[in-house]
Amino acid sequence: MMNYIWAFIIIVSLIFAVFTGNIPAVSSAMISGAQSAVEIVLGLLGAMCMWNGLMKIAEESRLTGKIAKLISPLIRRIMPDLKPHGEAMNAVCMNITANLLGLGNAATPLGLCAMREIKKECRLTDRANDSMIRFVVMNTSSIQLIPTTAAMLRMRHGAASPFDITPCVWVTSSAALAAGLLMSILLGALKESPGRAARRTNHA
Template identity: 40%
Template sequence: MLNSIWPFFIIISFFYAIISGNLDNLNKSILESAQDAVNLCISLLGSMCLWNGIMQIANKSSAIEKLTDFLKPFINKLFPEMKENNQIKKEISMNIIANVLGLGNAATPLGIKAMKSMQRENKDKNTLSNSMLIFIVLNTASLQLIPTTIIAIRNSLGSENSTKIVFPVWIVTALAAFAAVFTAKLLIKREEKNKKWKQ
């Protein structure tokens, strides 16, 4: 993806800068941008080390497994096909908890494990099952409790209060996740209705 977007951005910028007479600005920004990336990374270095360290503690303890209990009612509602399958439900929960805690490194492998287990139960191996679909939709909703990266960016740009976005982020995340899951559930229902009609 970036292999086509990146050169495209640079090339159109160059030609537009010539047309609009902004060449001196462009020159300045080329050097400045590289420096900006360094500044941001230095800031990210601090917060990434801190969070990764803290989350490693969560990872090493049984926190993820324990927290999965809280999710049970949600999981049963979201994945009705998996009601009888406790192992898969546990894998799904562990992925969600890892996402919530911001354990990016742990969440993806756990998620792939859950996907593979669901694929085993899937009747049509070429098509996503309902459960897999909802599972992916949940993963595309950023369920992270503390949005660490954006806080670090805000901090590096000298924000007065870089964490004040946390509560609004929760509300927006909840709304977005609800909208995505609701849409998916609605479309699943419609599809099933259509199938019945055909029969």
């Protein structure tokens, strides 16, 4: 999908530039945009390494496992069809913890592992069930405790206090996640409503 989006953005820019007469600006923008990407990454390199270093300590000291245990009662409520102490539940909790701490590199493999375990435990073939959908929804919403990327960008642009958005981010992302989960419960209930189920058996 990114192939099309990227090509689309560039082609639209060029076509637009022809009509607005902004061709010189667009051609210099191509180079300056690429250049500023380098500046951003270099500018954030220190903060990025500092952050990853701290997180490595959290990982090695098994803080992540502790947090996973701490959040598991909540996750059990969200995914009631998983065994409370099964492999799937364990992988789910580890993935959610990695996401909370912003360990993007660790979260994806743990998440894939969780998906495989959910599939196995719930004997799914090619259709997702409620627990799996809720798990993916949790991964498509941001549950990161510290909004590092946004804060680093804010630092670059002279924010008085780059991390001051954190409480606001917490409230916003919790509400967003709650809305997503509620919608998944609602849609799941609609699909499995008695009327529908009866109609389906009639068809069969």
